[in-house]
Every structure is written in C-alpha cells, then in structure tokens.
Amino acid sequence: MQTDSYIIQVNGSAVHPKVLDVHVNIQGPNGLEKMKSRKPRWAIRASEMSKKTFNPIRAIVDTMTAKPNPNKKMIALSIGDPTVFGNLPTDEHVTRAMKEAIDSHKYNGYAPSIGYLSSRDVIAKYYTCPEAPLEAKDVILTSGCSQAIELALSVLANPGQNILVPRPGFSLYKTLALSLGVEVKLYNLLPERSWEIDLKHMESLVDDKTAGIIINNPSNPCGSVFNKKHLQKILSVASRQCVPILADEIYGDMVFEEGMFQSLAPLSTNVPILSCGGLAKRWLVPGWRMGWILIHDRKNIFGKEIREGLVRLSQRILGPCTIVQGALDHIINRTPQDFYQNTISFIKSNADLCFTALSSVPGLCPVQPAGAMYLMVGIDMEHFPEFENDVDFTERMISEQSVFCLPATCFEYPNYFRVVLTVPEEMMIEACRRIREFCEQHYQGGEGTQDLECDK
Numbered sequence: 001m002q003t004d005s006y007i008i009q010v011n012g013s014a015v016h017p018k019v020l021d022v023h024v025n026i027q028g029p030n031g032l033e034k035m036k037s038r039k040p041r042w043a044i045r046a047s048e049m050s051k052k053t054f055n056p057i058r059a060i061v062d063t064m065t066a067k068p069n070p071n072k073k074m075i076a077l078s079i080g081d082p083t084v085f086g087n088l089p090t091d092e093h094v095t096r097a098m099k100e101a102i103d104s105h106k107y108n109g110y111a112p113s114i115g116y117l118s119s120r121d122v123i124a125k126y127y128t129c130p131e132a133p134l135e136a137k138d139v140i141l142t143s144g145c146s147q148a149i150e151l152a153l154s155v156l157a158n159p160g161q162n163i164l165v166p167r168p169g170f171s172l173y174k175t176l177a178l179s180l181g182v183e184v185k186l187y188n189l190l191p192e193r194s195w196e197i198d199l200k201h202m203e204s205l206v207d208d209k210t211a212g213i214i215i216n217n218p219s220n221p222c223g224s225v226f227n228k229k230h231l232q233k234i235l236s237v238a239s240r241q242c243v244p245i246l247a248d249e250i251y252g253d254m255v256f257e258e259g260m261f262q263s264l265a266p267l268s269t270n271v272p273i274l275s276c277g278g279l280a281k282r283w284l285v286p287g288w289r290m291g292w293i294l295i296h297d298r299k300n301i302f303g304k305e306i307r308e309g310l311v312r313l314s315q316r317i318l319g320p321c322t323i324v325q326g327a328l329d330h331i332i333n334r335t336p337q338d339f340y341q342n343t344i345s346f347i348k349s350n351a352d353l354c355f356t357a358l359s360s361v362p363g364l365c366p367v368q369p370a371g372a373m374y375l376m377v378g379i380d381m382e383h384f385p386e387f388e389n390d391v392d393f394t395e396r397m398i399s400e401q402s403v404f405c406l407p408a409t410c411f412e413y414p415n416y417f418r419v420v421l422t423v424p425e426e427m428m429i430e431a432c433r434r435i436r437e438f439c440e441q442h443y444q445g446g447e448g449t450q451d452l453e454c455d456k
C-alpha cells in the first residue's frame, strides 16, 4: 500500500494560510486510474488573467502594416527608450558603480524581497525632506517603475473596484488594472491648459468603488509638468474624497526650468501616497530594471495593512537585480549634477526645435512640453479628410516619409501623435522637415486657417 500526500489550500488568511494535508490511499499499481472519475484528455486553455492582459500600444502598432519608404531612411520617434540611438549614454560614474558592484562579489545572492536595507536607505536619504520624511522602511525596491506600479495597484485595488487614470496617459496603467480585474475610469487632461487635469471631471468619476487615483507628473505622453498650485488642488480632491494617490514620478526632476518639478508627497498633509520612480529615465538605464515605491503616510492612513500588503506582494517574485542594488549608493550619490543637466538641456533643445518647426506646419497643433521626453501634436483631422484617424495618418507618414510617431490612440487620445525627443538633433530636424512635407502634401483647406483653429 502507498500513501501520497496532497497539499490543498482552503480559505487561507494571509497571516495563517490554512492547508489541508490530505492522505490518499492508493491501492496497487493501477490505483491511480481507479481514483480518476474523468477520462484524461488534453484541454489546455490560456488563463482568464492572460486573456484580460492587453497592451494597447502593441495592439495598435501591430495593426499598422505600412512599410517605410525605401528611398528614405527610417526615423523612429516612437520609442520611449532614451538609449536606442546611443546619443545619450549614462554617466561614467553609473557604469563604474555597476562594475565595482560586480567585482565586489557581494551581490550575487538573493536579496530580501523588498531590497537590501542599505539600498533602501540610499533611496530614503535621497528623497527624504522635512515635509515628507522617509526612512528605509518606507522604501520598496522593485523591478523598474513598472513593477512599482503593479505592486501599488495590486495592494490598493480589489477586482471589481476602479482606479482613475489620466487621458491621455501611459498605457501600462490600464494593462495592469484590467489584468487584475480592476476597472479603469479615465479623467481628462486639457491640452489648452498645458495638459492640466480637468479636476471637476476627475472628481465626478470618484465613487464608492474608487480605490485610487493615478497621477503621472511629469507626463508620458504629454511632457507636461504640474505646478504647485495644481498639485495642491489635486490633493484637495483626493482628500475630500478620501482616495489615496499612486504618483508615477518616473520623470521626476526631468524638467526644463530649474526648480520646476514639485513632487506630490511633500504637499500632502493627509492624503496617503505611493510614489513610484526608478533609474530608467533620469539615469538613462531603463534596461537595468531598478524602480521603487516610496510610502508616504504621515497620518497613518495606509497603516500596517498596506505596508504589509506590499511586502507580501513583493514576495511573489524577487524584485530588482542585486548588482544594481549594490551599485545604487554610488549611482545616486556620485553622479555629477552636470550629467542630469546635460540630459535636460539636450531634451529641451530638441523640444524647442520640434515645437517651433511643427507650429507653422499646416494642420498641426503641437503642445509645448515642459519636461519628460515627449511632445504631443494635435492633428486637425478636418484638414486631412483622406485620413480616417491618427492611426491612419501616422501609418501614411511611415509609408511616405519613413517617420514613425506613435498615434495617440495608444494613449486613449485620438487625433494626436506623440514625438519622442531623445533622438539625435539632426534626426529631429530631418523628421520635422519630413513631417512638414507630408502635411503640406495632404493638407486641404484655406491658407492660414489652422491658426484660427488651434491655440498654438
């Protein structure tokens, strides 16, 4: 007689998961067959979660079948990865820190699921300020800002609840929320107000199932940066409605005017905030997958519950690479200010160049950015009647001019396209020249009318 043991979990609480240890008696060599009440057959289906997981950018871009014009070299202004053209290398102190971390042989093992204490302490010390003090216990290290957002969303929202997300906005919020069974409600950003939030609209979306509001500042895809007053108004809404905020500040400090970036947490007196960031953009190493959550909860509203929830969620899969964790101190503390400043100056110069060039293009309404690495351009579709929408428009721009910009339908905002500003300057100039040629060839309507129709 053989005895097999099956572990079955039943209604386990997170603190003390209950397990049933079931002992099954199997008799004889064919005993297993006797136990089975169904005829075995292959029936493998993708899980419900996998079916609910959907990346709108991929879905739209994959339908764009246009081939670039073979006579023109392709210029991709579509990829939010500042490293692709090699013109924006990270600082040498950053790479040296990594080499030293490897050579030390100290970072080859498993780290705690929320990251090494010493690395969390580095981030806490870097971001702490009197109005929003942080200690290592308030920091969770993650695999990029994406995992930070995923953990933050997962700890705040249950299936059936909803979160408020900016429109236009970074598509990952929706991808993650829907795959978790969380409903997404889109609040409007206003291009005529440099993409400030339509606060009335945002507040009108809050209901008793709202688990959080996502604020992305500076913004992808808008390149907008909120001022202090606007951030305070956002906090007033959250405070009035008692809804926590997930602040995606991955482009924090990447602003064209010195001192213009204001992080949300120091302005909050009571609203609890999970602030998500990482090395990807400011340190120009998106592939290193280092991100973090800063837990701001001065009134103890999140309390132990949310902190412990985040720790438990982090235990599912270990977060960031230990080598990067080991290098974090030197990356954060040795990188010279010049490096950040040079990156910003470069992006700002491309932003000015692109905005100026496209402002006088018939049928286009670029919106001036103030930070991050993007610029949104409105398309006055009335003057381009041969195109159905922004997807059609940008697709034809590929086939005629070999310039690829993402249609803003990818960000839930039709009739715009997004330009990535990190490409080499000569590429930016050439791309703007080709976009002008494209629009001049397809524009229909009276001369100068575009000036009346969009507030440039």
Ligand SMILES: Cc1ncc(COP(=O)(O)O)c(C=O)c1O
Residues within 6 Å of the ligand: 080, 143, 144, 145, 146, 147, 170, 216, 219, 220, 248, 250, 277, 278, 279, 280, 286, 289, 290, 291
């Ligand atoms: C607004 C925003 N949040 C989060 C991320 C994800 O960052 P990471 O590459 O660190 O996961 C991105 C990446 O482009 C982004 O644009």
